[in-house]
Amino acid sequence: MQNLDPDDPRPPYQQVANSLRAAILTRTFRPGEKLPSGPDLAKRYGVARMTIQQAIRLLRDEGLIVSRQGSGVFVRERTERPVGLRPHLERAFEQSDVTVDFAGFSGETLHGAIAEPLDKIRAGRLRPTSIRIRLLVPDPTSPWSLPCRTEDLADSPPFRARALRIMERHTQAIVEATRELGELGLVDTAEAEVRHCPTVPLFKLYLINGTESFFGYYPVQEHTVSLGGEPTGMWDLMGKDTILFHHSADADPETMSSQYVQQSRMWFDSVWSTVARESSHR
DSSP states (O other), rough: OOOOTOOOSHHHHHHHHHHHHHHHHTTSOOOOOOOOOOHHHHHHHOOOOHHHHHHHHHHHTTSSEEEEEETTEEEEOOTTTTOSSHHHHHTTTSEEEEEEEESSSSSSHHHHHHHHHHHHHTSSSOOEEEEEEEEEETTTTSSSSSSSEEOOOOOOOHHHHHHHHHHHHHHHHHHHHHHHHTTTTTSEEEEEEEEEEESSSSSSEEEETEEEEEEOOOEEEEEEETTTTTEEEEEEEEOOTOOHHHOOOOTTTTSSSHHHHHHHHHHHHHHHHTTEEEEEOO
């Protein structure tokens, strides 16, 4: 039997979910494998079956498992469908040292997803020792090949000015909220920085705690926006509903997922430390 920690302030179903999640991400339970039955898990953890059902529901919502009527609960195949960013990001803040790297267009999705764990730190429900966030976004002061005007595929300075306002609204909110945690003494070290990349990425990438990566493509779509009081057609990068594909490093550094995370980190670090420049807003 795997006894739960009586000193852990989290409810039993979250402790069970954390244990099962770790077993899935480290491939103790492999993709496609059937999990033990509810009664077996209840016996293993010394909890009620209702607790197991709550834990299973949480893992199902995260996209890690799938229930098949009459057959049981199975670890989801990696290629079966993508998973969401938010629950993984929130769980990452339960660790002592938190790192989040983002490369993309505006940081709007990250701003929304990171709000809850930062609120939990303010409320004293989470207490990481350190937080480091790096945001890599395009340089709005240089001409862009995309997004561009639909009529002639030309760069639009007014559109870049508009994009800058959106970009700053989200990235600076993340920076200020993170640094505030350090200033309040809620986190020993709280760092957040924005750098501008000379090219506009056609994808978004998140790296969480150096062990998980989420990657998604920006589809190019026609988008009419008001620029200078005039409706203007733009070929824009629409990222709000971008599907993210998840890879998690495991104990074997040679697996595809481990290598994907490693190469993603290498790419981000190479751009961050070479051609990216510091934002003027610090």
